[in-house]
Amino acid sequence: MTMFLKTYLPCAIAASLLFTALPGVAQSNKPTVDLSARLAESQNNAALASELLLKGRRAAAVCANCHGEGGNSVKPDIPNLAGQNPVYLLEQMRLFSDGKRRFEFMEGMIKAMSPDEKVGVVLFYSAQSVITSPAKNAALVANGKAYYDKVCFRCHANDGHGNNVYARIAGQQNVYLTNTIKNYRNGTGGRTNSLMADNTRHMTDADIDAIVAYVTSMK
Ligand code: HEC
Ligand code: HEC
Structure with missing residues (x-):
């Protein structure tokens, strides 16, 4: 965490400021919702999908500090989320919030999101395209x-x-x-x-x- 703070403190601070500025993001809803079922439901319901995607795009403003606009990270040690598979993304978010994938800062951010924000963020990032870098060697x-x-x-x-x-x-x-x-x-x-x-x-x-x-x- 110490290393992480040294490297990312500026963007972590920017992110937490944004977090408190966003209504609805700061209060955590207890995950009484089955996230996988909610994702599947949205994938079969275009109106719900676009409503959640909008919610996710808004919640992703704070993630852009590290993962980049549209999920193409600008730092080589931070993963792209763009184009990632939705079920994998949701599972990793679950692992962070259950403390099974340890990364203190990410755990806090994910825990603070409502179930619909989580599904929305997944819908948003999985729909973005990855910008790849050409091979050098x-x-x-x-x-x-x-x-x-x-x-x-x-x-x-x-x-x-x-x-x-x-x-x-x-x-x-x-x-x-x-x-x-x-x-x-x-x-x-x-x-x-x-x-x-x-x-x-x-x-x-x-x-x-x-x-x-x-x-x-x-x-
Ligand atoms: C301060 C920087 C920072 C912010 C802000 C941030 N992340 Fe992350 N995120 C990281 C880092 C670093 C990792 C890689 C952690 C590791 O190595 O396990 C990561 C990993 C992830 C992963 C796993 C990706 C994979 O390929 O397995 C997901 C999903 C994720 N973040 C979602 C989010 C979401 C959603 C938000 C906004 C609510 C967010 N992150 C905000 C730094 C950040
Ligand atoms: C038998 C299946 C299997 C094979 C073969 C496999 N992987 Fe994986 N890989 C997985 C699983 C499952 C995960 C997710 C693990 C988790 O949740 O931590 C994963 C995750 C990863 C990740 C992390 C992705 C991210 O966004 O954080 C990378 C990188 C990766 N694998 C690279 C490789 C490479 C390189 C090879 C070949 C040397 C490989 N894998 C072979 C099953 C496999």
């Missing part, structure tokens, strides 16, 4: 692709877009990817996952550099 990218096509495609799909269960990783920020993959491999950081631990166990740092070069460039 062709040889590294080719090594990364070879590794990806042997291991990662099984869950994150050939194009890196994942699916309802697995995260989209195509076009994700490079430092965030590196840190996240190393944390899964080393069992460090604020989240653990046995599937990702198993699939990163044998990766060298060089494998990770190659994978990250490839994945960031995937459209």
Whole structure:
């Protein structure tokens, strides 16, 4: 947290100021609503979806300080949310608010949102497009692709877009990817996952550099 505060304090302060300025965001509603059911309901009801998306877009003003306008992060160590799969996004928000994915600042922000704001934010970000950065080192990218096509495609799909269960990783920020993959491999950081631990166990740092070069460039 100390490291985090040093790096992000200015935007954290801006974010909390915005938070108190937004009516409805500051009071937390207890999650009596089944979020997955509410998401499914909105996906089958266009009027509800656009109402919640508007709510989500408003609540996302505060997230833009770190995740960027429209969810394309401007900091390489903060994840893009744009184009992310809705079920994955909602699940990560649930993990933060249940304290199962630890990242103090995010936990506080998510806990302060009402159920409809959470679903709305998910609808909003999943509908945005990811801006990918072009590949810089062709040889590294080719090594990364070879590794990806042997291991990662099984869950994150050939194009890196994942699916309802697995995260989209195509076009994700490079430092965030590196840190996240190393944390899964080393069992460090604020989240653990046995599937990702198993699939990163044998990766060298060089494998990770190659994978990250490839994945960031995937459209
Ligand atoms: C002060 C900066 C900051 C703000 C403001 C912020 N976030 Fe985050 N968020 C982060 C960081 C850093 C991470 C990565 C945490 C980690 O490494 O586990 C993250 C991770 C996430 C993730 C997980 C993404 C993934 O790919 O797994 C979601 C979802 C998320 N944030 C949603 C939000 C929402 C919604 C808001 C606004 C209500 C918000 N964040 C505001 C910094 C921020
Ligand atoms: C057997 C399925 C499976 C395979 C194979 C797999 N993953 Fe994953 N991956 C997952 C799951 C499940 C999650 C979500 C874990 C969580 O909630 O922390 C995940 C999450 C991730 C994330 C975090 C996404 C985010 O937005 O925070 C990254 C990055 C990632 N995987 C990269 C990879 C790479 C690179 C490979 C190949 C070396 C790989 N994965 C292979 C299942 C898999």
